[in-house]
Amino acid sequence: MNFRLVSTLILTFITFSNVQANDSFSIENAWIREAPPTISTLAGFMTLHNHSDQALIVESFTSPDFKQIELHKTAIDNGVAKMQKQGPISVPANQSLTLEPGGFHLMLIDAIRPLKVDDTTLVTIHYNGHKQTMTFSVKKTTGTPPSHHHHHN
Ligand SMILES: [Cu+2]
Numbered sequence: 001m002n003f004r005l006v007s008t009l010i011l012t013f014i015t016f017s018n019v020q021a022n023d024s025f026s027i028e029n030a031w032i033r034e035a036p037p038t039i040s041t042l043a044g045f046m047t048l049h050n051h052s053d054q055a056l057i058v059e060s061f062t063s064p065d066f067k068q069i070e071l072h073k074t075a076i077d078n079g080v081a082k083m084q085k086q087g088p089i090s091v092p093a094n095q096s097l098t099l100e101p102g103g104f105h106l107m108l109i110d111a112i113r114p115l116k117v118d119d120t121t122l123v124t125i126h127y128n129g130h131k132q133t134m135t136f137s138v139k140k141t142t143g144t145p146p147s148h149h150h151h152h153n
Contacts, residue, residue, distance in 0.1 A: 024051070025049060026049045028046065032115065040110050041108065043106065044108050046136070048098075049096045053093045058089050061125055063121055066112065069106055073104050117138050122135060
């Protein structure tokens with residue numbers, strides 16, 4: 001059986017358990033925080049598991065539904081949450097990186113179509129000179145409101 005077909009079958013199967021994987025890494029709980037329709041820049045989260053024996057260098061992200069995607073990190077500076085754009089990040093061999101509210105997140109900039117709760121979007125992860133497309137689901141906001149997630153350059 002051809003390798004591409006096998007990976008497609010595996011990917012299709014595990015999407016239902018909320019884990020998506022390829023030979024190098026898997027992602028778990030890939031979600032985008034719902035925002036009011038007037039807000040076109042959204043925050044995305046996931047846990048990235050590198051289950052290979054080499055560093056996973058995540059270079060960039062793209063999606064057909066957003067003009068641009070950046071990797072950000074929220075840090076508290078003098079009591080104020082500020083987001084900093086990150087360059088390519090390295091997840092060491094057999095380690096994980098969690099993107100979660102208050103820490104690392106994807107900044108999905110300028111949505112091309114409105115996304116509501118339960119909608120999904122495809123995000124392509126560019127890593128180690130390869131790419132892998134994963135599905136993110138839009139979920140309701142939990143915890144702190146996304147007030148600091150306005151558009152910024
Ligand atoms: Cu951000």
